[in-house]
Amino acid sequence: SKNMLSEAGDSEAIIREMQGQAMGLRMVEIGGIFSALKRIVRDYTSHSEKQITLSFQGGNVEIDKTIIDQLKGILTHVIRNSMDHGIETPEVRRNHGKSTTGSITVRAKHESGVVVIMVEDDGAGVDIEKIYAKALKSGLVAEEDELSHTDKLNLLFEAGLSTAEKVTNISGRGVGMDAVKTEIENLRGNISIQ
Numbered sequence: 566s567k568n569m570l571s572e573a574g575d576s577e578a579i580i581r582e583m584q585g586q587a588m589g590l591r592m593v594e595i596g597g598i599f600s601a602l603k604r605i606v607r608d609y610t611s612h613s614e615k616q617i618t619l620s621f622q623g624g625n626v627e628i629d630k631t632i633i634d635q636l637k638g639i640l641t642h643v644i645r646n647s648m649d650h651g652i653e654t655p656e657v658r659r660n661h662g663k664s665t666t667g668s669i670t671v672r673a674k675h676e677s678g679v680v681v682i683m684v685e686d687d688g689a690g691v692d693i694e695k696i697y698a699k700a701l702k703s704g705l706v707a708e709e710d711e712l713s714h715t716d717k718l719n720l721l722f723e724a725g726l727s728t729a730e731k732v733t734n735i736s737g738r739g740v741g742m743d744a745v746k747t748e749i750e751n752l753r754g755n756i757s758i759q
Contacts, residue, residue: 591631595673595682596624598637602671605641609648616666617652619644623673628680632752636682642745643684644669651688663687691758693717699726718758722746 599621606619628636652667659665672683693714700706700720712720720726724743749756 591629592627593630593633594624595626595628595633595636595680596621598633598640599624599671601637602640602644605644606648606669609645613648614654615648615652616655617648617669618666619669619671621671621673626673626675626680635748635752639745639748640671640682640684642742644671646742647684647686647688651686651690653689657689691718691721696720696726721758722756 603619606617609615610617647669652669653661653663655665658667667686667688669684669686672685674681697706697712697717697720700723701708703726705720705723705726706712721742722745724741726741726743746756
């Protein structure tokens with residue numbers, strides 16, 4: 566009886582080890598997509614008056630390689646949004662006492678059993694009242710609706726809402742943060758903005 570229990574325990578340990586090895590084959594470091602993202606920023610700045618640096622933390626965080634291409638597309642869109650809407654021109658930044666070069670940082674980390682990826686820029690931030698006014702004008706919300714600060718921020722994820730002053734090859738094309746949210750939810754993730 567003791568021998569059978571010992572063999573059952575050995576079998577479970579072998580199965581766990583095999584599962585771990587199988588999972589290891591499916592995992593890749595997120596840092597593998599960083600060079601492509603740097604190229605996107607480099608291409609943008611070469612055709613723009615803006616000066617932007619892109620930095621990364623947590624490149625060794627592993628994710629399932631079946632979602633790496635989707636994640637690259639999501640991060641590309643978010644970074645483009647930061648470049649076009651967040652980071653100001655050097656002149657505007659200088660007038661606000663900032664460095665003329667804007668910065669975008671991508672951080673990846675494990676937190677409570679999930680991978681958290683944050684994209685942060687040192688740009689002007691989100692003009693919530695501009696978003697709210699655009700949502701009112703387009704009928705997404707009514708004036709009698711009472712919206713909290715967070716509710717107004719989340720209007721960015723509504724289909725068709727764009728605050729772009731002009732259409733460029735980056736923004737104002739009708740593909741907004743709603744598409745990013747849908748892609749993330751398809752990966753069983755969620756997105757929030759602060």
